[in-house]
Amino acid sequence: MRDAPRVDLDEDVEGEVMLIKMEEPSCYLEAVGQQVWEDAMAKEIESIEKNNIWTLTALSAGHKPIGLKWVYKLKKNSDGYVIKPKARLVAKGYVQRQGINFEEVFAPMARLDTVRVILAVAANRG
Template identity: 55%
Template sequence: MNEELMVIEKNNTWQLTDLPKGHKEIDVKWVYKIKVKANGEIDKYKARLVAKGFEQREGYDYEEIFSPVARMETIRLIIALTAQRQWKNSPNGRQAPTAWNKRIDSFLHATGFKKCASDHGSNLKMISDFKHIMMKEFEMTDLGLISYFIGH
């Protein structure tokens, strides 16, 4: 739990603020998960602090809804391209998703990246350099070669 709190602080995705007058705080809870390797061995124990957003009311507690989601078809396509092109390295709210998306978007833009509709290449050095700058800026782990899909 302490590691999760340090990551939240380092990545600046949550901000402690005073509660506006007439509003009640939203409860949070800890969610625990055991991450396992492809062979079934325990890799690490994860703790995630989540807001109980279901207690919020639109127009009163928040004005916008934001949840970037990857479609399953997109994930399958990326995995297939990774296998086909034999890529050796792959880049592993306010509501939390909004805050995280704004944070990473501003970092990538400041680093010189531009949004594009599709991937234009498979330069292994570029992928490796990208992973390095991401791990320098954000608390994250390189899981190595993709060998199984999340939730296998």
């Protein structure tokens, strides 16, 4: 785990702002212990529980559980300033190898047109 660099400020400096470069953790072990990332993870868990994303069940015999991975991202505005840190808990329902799509995260999304067509067909068929 990387330690944050220590920054000593002069006591006579008032009203000045110092910008410190913040990096995105690549894994949970790098994020844990940093309050800003722990807050982002807590917010994600709170959102998951609020929206009833999953239900804890017993694993059927002969099946392996799907692992989870935390993904960290600094959300920035159009000027490049950090707006807020985001943490997402994603399911690892895939097999990846180092060097081949290892750093990529996929989040499939349905286009709004597709959703409209499906709803229209469903309404038409009752």
